[in-house]
Amino acid sequence: MTLETTTAQPVPVADWVTIAGLHKDPFPIYRRMREEAPVHWVPAVGRYMVTTYESCHLIENDQETFSANETGSLMKRAMGHSMLRKDDPEHDVDRKSYGSVLRPKAIKETWNGIFEKNSATFLDRLRAAGPGADLISEYAAPYAAENLRLIMGFHNASQEDMQRWSQTMINGTGNYADDPDVWTASKKSYDEVDDAIEEVLPYLLKNPDGSLLSGLAAMPIPMEAIRANMKMTIGGGLNEPRDVIGVAAWALMENPSQLNQVKADPALFAVAFEEAVRWVAPIGMYPRETTKETVLEGIQLPQGARLGVVIGAANRDPKVFTDPESFDINREKKPHLAFGGGNHFCAGTWVARASVAGVALPRLFGGLPNLRLDPEQAAVDAGWVFRGMTSLPVTWDK
Amino acid sequence: MTKISFHHAGGAVDVLDVDPGTSIMRAAVTNGVAGIVGECGGQAMCATCHVYVRPEYLADLPAISDDEEEMLDCTADPRDAARSRLGCQVILGNGLEDLEVDVPGSQV
Numbered sequence: 477m478t479l480e481t482t483t484a485q486p487v488p489v490a491d492w493v494t495i496a497g498l499h500k501d502p503f504p505i506y507r508r509m510r511e512e513a514p515v516h517w518v519p520a521v522g523r524y525m526v527t528t529y530e531s532c533h534l535i536e537n538d539q540e541t542f543s544a545n546e547t548g549s550l551m552k553r554a555m556g557h558s559m560l561r562k563d564d565p566e567h568d569v570d571r572k573s574y575g576s577v578l579r580p581k582a583i584k585e586t587w588n589g590i591f592e593k594n595s596a597t598f599l600d601r602l603r604a605a606g607p608g609a610d611l612i613s614e615y616a617a618p619y620a621a622e623n624l625r626l627i628m629g630f631h632n633a634s635q636e637d638m639q640r641w642s643q644t645m646i647n648g649t650g651n652y653a654d655d656p657d658v659w660t661a662s663k664k665s666y667d668e669v670d671d672a673i674e675e676v677l678p679y680l681l682k683n684p685d686g687s688l689l690s691g692l693a694a695m696p697i698p699m700e701a702i703r704a705n706m707k708m709t710i711g712g713g714l715n716e717p718r719d720v721i722g723v724a725a726w727a728l729m730e731n732p733s734q735l736n737q738v739k740a741d742p743a744l745f746a747v748a749f750e751e752a753v754r755w756v757a758p759i760g761m762y763p764r765e766t767t768k769e770t771v772l773e774g775i776q777l778p779q780g781a782r783l784g785v786v787i788g789a790a791n792r793d794p795k796v797f798t799d800p801e802s803f804d805i806n807r808e809k810k811p812h813l814a815f816g817g818g819n820h821f822c823a824g825t826w827v828a829r830a831s832v833a834g835v836a837l838p839r840l841f842g843g844l845p846n847l848r849l850d851p852e853q854a855a856v857d858a859g860w861v862f863r864g865m866t867s868l869p870v871t872w873d874k
Numbered sequence: 875m876t877k878i879s880f881h882h883a884g885g886a887v888d889v890l891d892v893d894p895g896t897s898i899m900r901a902a903v904t905n906g907v908a909g910i911v912g913e914c915g916g917q918a919m920c921a922t923c924h925v926y927v928r929p930e931y932l933a934d935l936p937a938i939s940d941d942e943e944e945m946l947d948c949t950a951d952p953r954d955a956a957r958s959r960l961g962c963q964v965i966l967g968n969g970l971e972d973l974e975v976d977v978p979g980s981q982v
Contacts, residue, residue, distance in 0.1 A: 581944040821914035
């Protein structure tokens with residue numbers, strides 16, 4: 477065999493890692509794993525977790541060896557077989573069906589105006605809730621949900637429907653414990669989304685707009701693919717911008733000198749956004765499966781190995797980022813992996829940048845004088861496969 | 875084979891011989907050329923393979939598509955009206971046998 481395989485190391489086992497520990501704060505766990513080896517078998521997760529920047533980056537750019545089309549995928553069960561779990565050329569057909577809806581020109585011409593309107597609506601709601609209100613439930617979540625509802629073209633649903641669909645199907649995607657109640661709620665949303673698509677497509681054929689579903693209504697794409705891709709987009713297009721708004725706002729309020737810097741130069745909201753997704757990637761881990769025996773950064777992996785590509789850990793790799801555990805908008809700019817890379821690079825990247833860095837954050841800090849953390853109630857961050865603020869109580873000067 | 879030269883700030887140059895049909899981005903990424911990222915793998919989605927093509931080669935380049943056009947407005951270093959291109963959208967060979975580009979100071 478090749479030199480690589482003869483010198484390759486067996487995979488170390490991280491039997492000390494628990495799901496509860498990851499959920500509470502994965503970063504010290506990731507640090508220990510990264511310092512030991514680039515890959516571990518983690519019994520509690522049932523995956524080989526990959527935690528270095530170099531390995532995560534290699535995997536993203538080699539779909540021949542590291543397939544997205546995973547066997548026994550929870551996501552396929554929760555949402556159907558979307559483009560996120562396909563390799564090229566099948567993936568490429570689905571990806572192209574989204575056309576230019578999520579691209580910068582459409583954002584400039586169509587979506588930015590909608591983001592401004594929605595930001596004003598939910599900033600009013602936050603104001604009405606008053607100091608001590610939760611920034612996530614009063615602003616970030618409904619704002620992200622209403623934006624996504626209109627971008628997707630669900631004119632027959634509410635932003636509350638979007639939030640329920642997203643959360644229940646994401647819970648299904650992460651249902652490693654195989655909890656039957658989670659599957660029941662996930663399946664209910666699955667059926668509701670299918671019904672909503674079926675109802676709205678004829679309407680959009682007669683009343684076309686710039687939305688994803690309007691574009692798809694006129695395309696020869698199988699319904700099964702449309703249904704699965706819409707569910708993936710609900711799951712991938714709502715919680716993530718919500719969580720970036722929450723984490724970025726939290727980090728800025730925790731670091732007043734950086735907040736002052738951003739307030740003095742609102743162009744820096746774009747920098748704060750990139751640093752927030754580097755620091756806490758909203759999607760912290762995604763799966764891949766080896767198509768053959770392979771060696772990853774010196775570690776021997778069998779064929780059919782189910783990997784967790786932990787971009788939440790890669791983004792804090794000290795080989796790439798200096799003082800990686802700190803939130804620092806003044807750090808040297810380096811490419812992070814929060815949007816993934818290669819053919820599965822996040823299709824919503826520019827929508828996220830425009831809606832969060834361009835609108836949500838500047839309107840929030842510009843609209844509520846001296847916005848700050850509520851000293852009476854603690855902010856709570858949680859999660860690892862998906863991570864964000866579960867509660868962010870804030871106060872401001874009236 | 876086709877030849878591509880990447881000129882870096884300070885005067886260093888990476889000269890590569892690559893197979894016809896290879897994009898500027900792919901040539902750079904597979905050969906570890908510094909300063910070219912190529913986050914999206916070549917879909918004209920990320921603007922991190924931005925290059926400035928040297929003037930003497932501009933006439934040999936393919937036209938700029940709508941996708942490339944809007945992404946060229948999203949580059950980290952300023953767009954040059956004549957010379958800026960996405961490396962993933964320029965394929966070597968087929969009349970473009972030799973090319974020289976300047977690598978921007980930043981892609982993110």
